[in-house]
Amino acid sequence: MNAHLQPTGSAYFIAKETELAETHTLSVLVDNEPGVLARVIGLFSGRGYNIESLTVSETEHEAHLSRITIVTRGTPHVLEQIKNQLERLVPVHRVVDLTVRAAGLGHERPIERELALVKVHGSGEHRVEALRLADAFRASVIDANIDHFVFEITGKPSKIEQFIAIMKPLGLIEVCRTGIAAMNRGPQGM
Amino acid sequence: MSGTENQMTGAEIVLQALKDNGVEHIFGYPGGAVLPIYDEIFQQEDIQHILVRHEQGAGHMAEGYARSTGKVGVMLVTSGPGATNAVTPLQDALMDSIPLVCISGQVPTSLIGSDAFQECDTIGITRPCTKHNWLVRDVNELARVIHEAFRVAQSGRPGPVVVDIPKDVQFATGTYTPPSAVPTQKSYQPKTQGDLKKIEEAVALMKTARQPVIYSGGGVINSGPQAAHFLRELVELTDFPITSTLMGLGAYPASGKNWLGMLGMHGTYEANLAMHDCDVMICIGARFDDRITGRLNAFSPNSKKIHIDIDPSSINKNVRVDVPIIGDVAAVLEDMVRLWRAAAKTVDQTRLGDWWKAISRWRARNSLAYTPSADVIMPQYAIQRLYELTKDRDTYITTEVGQHQMWAAQFFGFEEPNRWMTSGGLGTMGYGFPAAVGVQVAHPESLVIDIAGDASIQMCIQEMSCAVQYGLPVKIFILNNQYMGMVRQWQQLLHGNRLSHSYTEAMPDFVKLAEAYGGVGIRCEKPGELDDAIRQMIDTPAPVIFDCRVANLANCFPMIPSGKAHNEMLLPDEATDEAVANAIDAKGRQLV
Numbered sequence: 001m002n003a004h005l006q007p008t009g010s011a012y013f014i015a016k017e018t019e020l021a022e023t024h025t026l027s028v029l030v031d032n033e034p035g036v037l038a039r040v041i042g043l044f045s046g047r048g049y050n051i052e053s054l055t056v057s058e059t060e061h062e063a064h065l066s067r068i069t070i071v072t073r074g075t076p077h078v079l080e081q082i083k084n085q086l087e088r089l090v091p092v093h094r095v096v097d098l099t100v101r102a103a104g105l106g107h108e109r110p111i112e113r114e115l116a117l118v119k120v121h122g123s124g125e126h127r128v129e130a131l132r133l134a135d136a137f138r139a140s141v142i143d144a145n146i147d148h149f150v151f152e153i154t155g156k157p158s159k160i161e162q163f164i165a166i167m168k169p170l171g172l173i174e175v176c177r178t179g180i181a182a183m184n185r186g187p188q189g190m
Numbered sequence: 191m192s193g194t195e196n197q198m199t200g201a202e203i204v205l206q207a208l209k210d211n212g213v214e215h216i217f218g219y220p221g222g223a224v225l226p227i228y229d230e231i232f233q234q235e236d237i238q239h240i241l242v243r244h245e246q247g248a249g250h251m252a253e254g255y256a257r258s259t260g261k262v263g264v265m266l267v268t269s270g271p272g273a274t275n276a277v278t279p280l281q282d283a284l285m286d287s288i289p290l291v292c293i294s295g296q297v298p299t300s301l302i303g304s305d306a307f308q309e310c311d312t313i314g315i316t317r318p319c320t321k322h323n324w325l326v327r328d329v330n331e332l333a334r335v336i337h338e339a340f341r342v343a344q345s346g347r348p349g350p351v352v353v354d355i356p357k358d359v360q361f362a363t364g365t366y367t368p369p370s371a372v373p374t375q376k377s378y379q380p381k382t383q384g385d386l387k388k389i390e391e392a393v394a395l396m397k398t399a400r401q402p403v404i405y406s407g408g409g410v411i412n413s414g415p416q417a418a419h420f421l422r423e424l425v426e427l428t429d430f431p432i433t434s435t436l437m438g439l440g441a442y443p444a445s446g447k448n449w450l451g452m453l454g455m456h457g458t459y460e461a462n463l464a465m466h467d468c469d470v471m472i473c474i475g476a477r478f479d480d481r482i483t484g485r486l487n488a489f490s491p492n493s494k495k496i497h498i499d500i501d502p503s504s505i506n507k508n509v510r511v512d513v514p515i516i517g518d519v520a521a522v523l524e525d526m527v528r529l530w531r532a533a534a535k536t537v538d539q540t541r542l543g544d545w546w547k548a549i550s551r552w553r554a555r556n557s558l559a560y561t562p563s564a565d566v567i568m569p570q571y572a573i574q575r576l577y578e579l580t581k582d583r584d585t586y587i588t589t590e591v592g593q594h595q596m597w598a599a600q601f602f603g604f605e606e607p608n609r610w611m612t613s614g615g616l617g618t619m620g621y622g623f624p625a626a627v628g629v630q631v632a633h634p635e636s637l638v639i640d641i642a643g644d645a646s647i648q649m650c651i652q653e654m655s656c657a658v659q660y661g662l663p664v665k666i667f668i669l670n671n672q673y674m675g676m677v678r679q680w681q682q683l684l685h686g687n688r689l690s691h692s693y694t695e696a697m698p699d700f701v702k703l704a705e706a707y708g709g710v711g712i713r714c715e716k717p718g719e720l721d722d723a724i725r726q727m728i729d730t731p732a733p734v735i736f737d738c739r740v741a742n743l744a745n746c747f748p749m750i751p752s753g754k755a756h757n758e759m760l761l762p763d764e765a766t767d768e769a770v771a772n773a774i775d776a777k778g779r780q781l782v
Contacts, residue, residue, distance in 0.1 A: 089322075
C-alpha cells in the first residue's frame with residue numbers, strides 16, 4: 001500500500017494510519033467491452049491498491065456482462081475509496097463489497113471457492129501417500145501415468161493452500177489456481 | 191434506418207457527429223493517420239479548424255475554450271507522436287474536470303500491434319489520463335461512440351475523453367446515426383439531484399452554526415452560471431463568509447462583502463484562519479486537495495463538514511465529512527436556498543457577530559501586503575495595475591504555473607465565473623498561453639490576457655505563430671524575474687538557498703521574439719511607465735508579448751509551508767531571511 005510507503009509527515013498523506021487493514025472480496029459487474037479489465041487493474045496499480053486474487057468471466061452473454069471478483073486488502077477507508085473509484089469507471093454497473101454484505105446478513109464471510117490443478121511427481125510410497133491424501137481432500141485425479149498425477153481440487157482458498165503444502169514434500173511439480181469466485185448466501189443477488 | 195442518405199465514410203461521420211454535437215471550433219494538427227478527416231474539414235465550412243504548432247497547444251486551447259464557454263473543447267491529433275503530445279493536456283483536463291473530446295487517428299486496424307510507422311497504443315497510454323476512451327474498429331459504431339464521448343465528457347464530473355479512429359475506419363462507408371437515435375451506456379448514468387434528507391440535515395447544521403465558512407471550488411464553475419447564481423444567493427441569505435480554491439475564483443465576486451480571498455498554501459490569512467477555526471464548513475464543488483488542507487491531522491479540527499460533490503469518490507477521500515451530498519452543485523444549491531428561505535424566520539442572525547469580528551481582526555493583518563518600490567516593478571504591483579486598467583473591460587485571464595499564477599490569484603479580482611483559466615490540479619507550465627488562444631477563439635471581441643512567467647511562457651511559445659495566423663490578439667503579460675520563481679522560493683525554503691538550475695542565464699529578447707512571430711513586443715522596467723505600457727498593450731489589435739521586468743527576488747506570501755497547519759502561516763512581514771530558512775523542519779523537507 002502506498003499509504004505505508006509515504007514518509008511520515010507527508011503533506012500528501014499525513015494522517016497516521018490508525019485503522020487496521022482488512023481483507024475484503026468485491027464483486028464488480030461490468031460491460032464486457034475491450035479494455036475493461038485493463039481499466040480495473042490500472043485503477044488498482046495507479047492508486048496503489050492491492051489485488052490478492054482476481055477472477056473474471058462473462059456471466060450474462062446476451063447482455064455482455066462480466067463479473068469480476070477481486071480480493072483486496074486495505075483499511076476500511078481505503079476499501080470505501082476502492083469501491084467509489086471502481087464505480088466511477090464508465091463500463092462499471094455495480095460494485096458490491098461481499099464481505100460487508102455478508103456481515104450485514106449475519107454471516108462471517110461470503111461463499112468463496114477456488115479451483116486448482118496440482119501436478120505431483122508420484123512414484124514408490126509417495127505415490128500411495130499422495131493418492132490417499134487427495135482422497136481425504138476430495139481432490140480428483142484427472143490425469144496420471146506411472147510417475148505423476150494431476151489433481152483437481154475445489155474449495156476454500158485455505159483448503160487449497162493446505163493441500164498444496166502437503167503435496168510439496170511428496171513431489172509437487174506445478175500448481176495452477178483460478179482465483180476466487182464468490183457470492184453471498186441467501187436468496188438475494190448482488 | 192439504413193437508407194442511403196445515412197451512408198457516409200468514417201471521416202464524414204466524424205464531421206457530421208461533431209456538427210450534431212454543436213461543435214463550431216476544433217484545435218488540431220494533421221498527420222498521416224487523420225488525413226481523411228482533414229480532407230473532410232477542407233470540404234465544409236460549418237466547423238472552423240485552428241491549426242496549432244504542437245498538439246499540447248491544441249489540448250490547452252480546447253481547455254481554455256471549454257472553461258470560458260461551458261462547452262466541450264475538441265482537439266484533433268494524428269497517431270503516435272500526435273497522441274502522445276496530447277497526454278499532458280488530457281491529464282490536465284482530468285485533474286481540473288474540463289470537458290474535452292480528443293479525436294486521434296490510428297494506423298489501419300490490420301497494422302495495429304505491428305509497430306507500424308507512427309503507431310502507439312493510444313488507448314493504453316491515455317487510459318489513466320481520461321475519463322473514458324474508445325478505439326473504434328467498426329465504422330458503423332463510429333457515430334454512436336462520438337455521441338457517447340460528448341455525453342461522457344460533459345455530464346457528471348466533466349473530463350477528457352479520447353476517440354481513437356484507425357485510418358481504414360475513416361475511409362470505410364457505414365451508417366450515420368444522429369445523437370437522438372443512439373442508446374446511452376446504461377452503466378454510466380450520473381445523478382445530479384442531491385438527497386433531500388441530506389440537504390435538510392445540512393441546513394439544520396448551518397442554522398445553528400456560530401462560526402461557519404463556505405469553501406467553494408471549481409465544481410461551482412463547472413456546474414454552470416446557475417450554480418454561481420445560487421451560491422451568491424446562499425451567501426446573501428446566510429451572511430456566511432466565503433473563500434474559494436484557485437479553481438473556483440469568480441463564482442463569488444471578489445468585491446463581495448463576504449469574500450475572504452483564496453484559501454490554501456498561498457491563500458489569505460483570514461481565509462485560512464476561518465477554515466481552521468470554523469464550527470461548520472460547507473465545501474461546495476471542491477475536493478480537499480493537499481494544497482488546500484495543509485497538514486491533514488490539523489485541518490479544521492473542530493468543524494462539522496458538509497460536502498457537496500457530483501463525484502462520490504471525492505467524498506471522504508482526504509478528509510472525513512459529516513454530511514455528504516452527492517449531486518450537481520446547481521441542483522443541490524437550489525434546494526438548499528429554498529430550504530434556507532423556508533427556515534429563515536427561525537434563524538438568529540446575530541449569532542454570527544463575534545465570528546465576523548474575528549474575521550475583521552484577521553483581515554486587518556493585511557496578509558497580502560508587500561513593500562512597494564519606486565525603482566523596480568514589484569510583481570504584485572504589476573498585477574494590481576493590470577487589474578485596475580482592465581477591470582471595466584470584457585476581460586478573460588489565463589495563467590501559466592508558478593509565482594505569477596499565485597500573485598494573479600491574489601491580486602486580480604474576479605467578479606464572474608468562467609473568466610479565470612488556470613492549471614490547478616496538474617500545475618502545467620505552458621498551459622496559459624494556448625489556453626488564452628482558445629479563449630480568444632471563443633470570444634473574439636474580448637480582452638484575453640495570459641499572465642505568465644518568463645520560464646513557463648517558453649514552454650508553449652510556438653503558439654504565437656498560431657495566434658498571428660488567425661489574427662487572435664492575445665496578450666501575454668510576462669512577470670519576468672529571470673528565475674523559475676516558485677522553484678527558487680522552495681529552494682530557499684527547503685534546500686539551504688542552493689539555487690540549483692532555477693536561474694535562466696540565456697533569456698530570449700521577448701520584444702524581438704514577438705516581432706519575429708509577427709506580433710508586437712513591449713518592454714517595461716519602471717513602475718512609473720507601467721500604466722502607459724499596459725494601456726498600449728490593451729490598445730494593440732494584435733498578439734502582444736509584454737516583457738514586464740519585475741523585482742527578481744520577490745517571493746510569494748503568505749504561505750503555509752509543507753507539513754504545517756492553516757494557523758501556522760508564514761506572513762510577508764515575518765518572512766525574514768532567517769524565518770524563510772527555518773520555516774520548514776526536517777520532516778517537512780521530505781514533502782512537496
